[in-house]
């Protein structure tokens with residue numbers, strides 16, 4: 001009979017770590033990507049009721065902005081400026097992504113449509129001010145919004161199977177915030193997931209309210225201090241450096257945007273995209289969420 005060598009529990013654990021890292025984890029990622037997805041505080045409705053396990057209905061224009069052939073005119077924009085913060089995951093900062101006229105137009109047209117923001121835990125939607133305290137407004141697909149949809153798709157190279165979700169403006173008054181969460185749900189194996197996020201600042205007449213990514217590394221040099229909170233590089237109350245803990249915090253600046261990709265090529269979500277809206281301490285911040293939903297077409301089997 002084969003007898004196993006007598007190792008202490010700690011020795012066994014040390015042997016099992018590489019087995020997990022090099023064998024078990026890659027296998028799970030390959031075959032069960034959704035199993036490894038952390039619980040998501042994804043904040044909107046992923047309505048799978050019509051077609052369980054098949055992703056969302058791509059003609060559902062309460063969730064997606066389908067290409068419906070409606071003509072629209074876009075103003076000639078001055079153009080935006082892109083700064084690369086991270087290649088993996090891809091995180092970019094976009095100066096002047098939306099013009100002042102466009103931002104003001106969205107602020108004006110949404111002003112009477114706000115209702116309390118909800119969180120969704122995979123089962124039910126509810127208002128939970130401890131997690132998310134803000135109001136949100138679904139935007140009509142007028143010319144300005146359609147031009148933004150176009151800009152968001154062009155920015156991503158007109159990637160196929162990518163659909164811009166209906167856009168929401170999100171307004172935070174003093175003490176408004178959104179606790180750390182992922183925008184992705186680990187649901188690609190079930191049909192689709194949020195591939196990318198543009199966080200656009202429509203109004204930033206506020207103090208606080210930065211968008212924080214605790215797992216991203218603060219870039220070197222002072223050049224980024226225009227866009228990032230650099231004074232968080234100070235020491236904490238115990239005298240040790242807080243930089244690692246705080247990661248990166250984007251200042252809300254009207255017209256600018258942060259863009260990041262949520263999913264790897266294999267469809268699994270990046271843990272580095274864990275992010276929050278820090279509390280607004282004074283004034284009002286209005287953000288615009290532009291999410292791109294990735295849902296590859298399903299191959300029909302013969303005979304079905």
Ligand SMILES: O=C(O)CCC(=O)C(=O)O
Pocket residue numbers: 043170178183199209210211212275276277278287289
């Ligand atoms: O307002 C922000 O800075 C971030 C908002 C956000 O993460 C979201 O709405 O999913």
Ligand SMILES: [Fe+2]
Pocket residue numbers: 181182183275
């Ligand atoms: Fe988010």
